[in-house]
Amino acid sequence: xxxxxxxxxxxxxxxxxxxxxxxxxxxxxxxxxxxxxxxxxxxxxxxxxxxxxxxxxxxxxxxxxxxxxxxxxxxxxxxxxxxxxxxxxxxxxxxxxxxxxxxxxxxxxxxxxxxxxxxxxxxxxxxxxxxxxxxxxxxxxxxxxxxxxxxxxxxxxxxxxxxxxxxxxxxxxxxxxxxxxxxxxxxxxxxxxxxxxxxxxxxxxxxxxxxxxxxxxxxxxxxxxxxxxxxxxxxxxxxxxxxxxxxxxxxxxxxxxxxxxxxxxxxxxxxxxxxxxxxxxxxxxxxxxxxxxxxxxxxxxxxx
Amino acid sequence: xxxxxxxxxxxxxxxxxxxxxxxxxxxxxxxxxxxxxxxxxxxxxxxxxxxxxxxxxxxxxxxxxxxxxxxxxxxxxxxxxxxxxxxxxxxxxxxxxxxxxxxxxxxxxxxxxxxxxxxxxxxxxxxxxxxxxxxxxxxxxxxxxxxxxxxxxxxxxxxxxxxxxxxxxxxxxxxxxxxxxxxxxxxxxxxxxxxxxxxxxxxxxxxxxxxxxxxxxxxxxxxxxxxxxxxxxxxxxxxxxxxxxxxxxxxxxxxxxxxxxxxxxxxxxxxxxxxxxxxxxxxxxxxxxxxxxxxxxxxxxxxx
Numbered sequence: 314x315x316x317x318x319x320x321x322x323x324x325x326x327x328x329x330x331x332x333x334x335x336x337x338x339x340x341x342x343x344x345x346x347x348x349x350x351x352x353x354x355x356x357x358x359x360x361x362x363x364x365x366x367x368x369x370x371x372x373x374x375x376x377x378x379x380x381x382x383x384x385x386x387x388x389x390x391x392x393x394x395x396x397x398x399x400x401x402x403x404x405x406x407x408x409x410x411x412x413x414x415x416x417x418x419x420x421x422x423x424x425x426x427x428x429x430x431x432x433x434x435x436x437x438x439x440x441x442x443x444x445x446x447x448x449x450x451x452x453x454x455x456x457x458x459x460x461x462x463x464x465x466x467x468x469x470x471x472x473x474x475x476x477x478x479x480x481x482x483x484x485x486x487x488x489x490x491x492x493x494x495x496x497x498x499x500x501x502x503x504x505x506x507x508x509x510x511x512x513x514x515x516x517x518x519x520x521x522x523x524x525x526x527x528x529x530x531x532x533x534x535x536x537x538x539x540x541x542x543x544x545x546x547x548x549x550x551x552x553x554x555x556x557x558x559x560x561x562x563x564x565x566x567x568x569x570x571x572x573x574x575x576x577x578x579x580x581x582x583x584x585x586x587x588x589x590x591x592x593x594x595x596x597x598x599x600x601x602x603x604x605x606x607x608x609x610x611x612x613x614x615x616x617x
Numbered sequence: 618x619x620x621x622x623x624x625x626x627x628x629x630x631x632x633x634x635x636x637x638x639x640x641x642x643x644x645x646x647x648x649x650x651x652x653x654x655x656x657x658x659x660x661x662x663x664x665x666x667x668x669x670x671x672x673x674x675x676x677x678x679x680x681x682x683x684x685x686x687x688x689x690x691x692x693x694x695x696x697x698x699x700x701x702x703x704x705x706x707x708x709x710x711x712x713x714x715x716x717x718x719x720x721x722x723x724x725x726x727x728x729x730x731x732x733x734x735x736x737x738x739x740x741x742x743x744x745x746x747x748x749x750x751x752x753x754x755x756x757x758x759x760x761x762x763x764x765x766x767x768x769x770x771x772x773x774x775x776x777x778x779x780x781x782x783x784x785x786x787x788x789x790x791x792x793x794x795x796x797x798x799x800x801x802x803x804x805x806x807x808x809x810x811x812x813x814x815x816x817x818x819x820x821x822x823x824x825x826x827x828x829x830x831x832x833x834x835x836x837x838x839x840x841x842x843x844x845x846x847x848x849x850x851x852x853x854x855x856x857x858x859x860x861x862x863x864x865x866x867x868x869x870x871x872x873x874x875x876x877x878x879x880x881x882x883x884x885x886x887x888x889x890x891x892x893x894x895x896x897x898x899x900x901x902x903x904x905x906x907x908x909x910x911x912x913x914x915x916x917x918x919x920x921x
Contacts, residue, residue, distance in 0.1 A: 399798045494703045496821075497841045517800075518822040521839070530913050532834040535825070537801045560920075569916040607918040609834050612873040614911040616864075 315354035320434025348551030552578030624738025652855030856882030
């Protein structure tokens with residue numbers, strides 16, 4: 314199985330306590346696609362402006378990402394400018410220029426319509442539904458969202474929830490969506506809206522996966538230096554879904570492993586600005602990190 | 618092995634979004650001793666005033682806690698009044714009355730001096746050293762502290778670090794102590810000060826155990842209703858040290874299991890005000906919770 318990813322491709326300007334970059338490659342679909350590309354074929358759906366640097370498109374192609382769905386429209390590429398403090402836990406948005414994203418109405422290339430795993434990254438829930446209607450028989454549909462849509466397009470978002478299998482959002486978003494402070498109760502409320510699974514991303518604290526009867530909790534990889542958290546959540550989602558697509562299996566055991574592979578991908582993403590670290594992950598580095606996750610969390614509850 | 622615990626015995630007044638209690642049994646040594654008492658003999662060292670209700674002392678005795686070291690001094694018992702918001706993650710202290718705690722200079726009963734596991738709960742580091750000098754040959758000494766001592770008695774605290782095996786503090790305290798935002802680097806700095814092990818408590822996010830070459834990360838038990846977080850950290854420490862004492866083994870495997878038993882004890886402590894839930898934990902409830910921790914965290918990194 315391959316993965317279809319729809320979301321944003323952006324030019325990001327980011328300042329952290331450790332440095333600053335201007336107009337580097339970013340966007341939810343970018344991080345998601347690169348992370349997924351380590352595991353499976355990726356069909357990317359996004360829009361850029363005429364100013365989008367050709368080397369970026371070339372780079373995505375070299376990572377075996379199908380960019381037939383990356384359309385160029387008249388105007389400027391979506392731009393985001395943000396800043397992080399020393400805690401690195403929350404971005405302060407300094408400027409958002411939607412540009413070509415404002416009128417984005419994706420039409421899937423014919424070859425994308427048989428996609429079996431679909432990731433609706435953080436875009437307008439109306440667009441998420443619009444994309445979903447063009448996919449024929451997906452086996453797994455996952456989505457992300459943000460407070461902007463939770464507050465502003467709640468009805469459309471609730472319709473999205475009815476049609477997806479897996480929602481991946483952060484803890485603040487889960488609380489806002491369910492209007493409930495307690496995460497366990499918030500998760501139950503969200504599962505009641507439709508999705509069979511819910512993954513709550515908690516940044517440096519890792520992720521929780523809920524389904525009707527089970528919870529799986531994974532830590533974040535403890536890094537000595539987190540350089541730039543931008544794209545961590547999308548890299549997590551891309552790695553997770555890429556691993557699932559490659560495995561061709563949706564059992565609980567495989568889902569758990571997928572959460573770990575996603576967490577590993579997120580840990581690489583935050584080690585450098587933009588996709589500078591994420592773009593060159595060796596199979597050995599990935600497997601080492603996954604083994605470390607096991608070593609960091611394993612215990613025997615009974616004396617052997 | 619038994620556990621010697623020195624710390625505070627208090628009368629707490631607590632307000633949470635779910636209710637309010639006045640002058641109920643609390644204090645670091647209280648929570649720690651009760652949690653430890655499920656696993657091993659406990660020698661309690663603390664001070665109370667003449668107003669300390671006799672039923673509380675009786676209750677501790679019934680839990681097989683040795684209260685020979687719980688001295689009564691003229692004056693009033695230590696009182697703490699605090700409040701939690703809906704997030705339940707941080708107490709706002711409304712009032713602290715040290716009372717008899719202000720001049721506390723514990724002298725250990727002779728029978729306590731052979732203690733093999735010692736927990737110096739959160740008190741003045743000078744007092745922690747004073748207690749430690751009275752213990753003859755402990756196999757494991759653990760300590761807690763707080764920002765008040767990190768800021769106000771740094772030199773004494775650094776002397777404590779040289780003499781203990783295990784420090785258990787929360788993430789904010791670890792960052793303050795090491796003057797370093799990154800937790801991995803903060804942990805390395807703290808281990809450089811003396812202790813062989815460091816446990817960083819992260820409230821609803823669980824705990825991380827660091828030693829020279831290893832990290833173990835455990836989640837907190839995801840509860841549907843957290844009623845009152847007071848005493849969670851002390852219950853964690855008491856459960857952990859009680860389990861270690863009972864096991865008579867300090868291997869990494871046993872330490873990991875001890876973190877899980879401590880986490881289970883903390884999860885019971887927060888389910889009700891004061892020690893109302895912690896005081897009646899059945900063996901079955903405890904074992905069920907430990908098995909759930911395993912089920913929530915286990916994954917196989919390799920396809921079987």
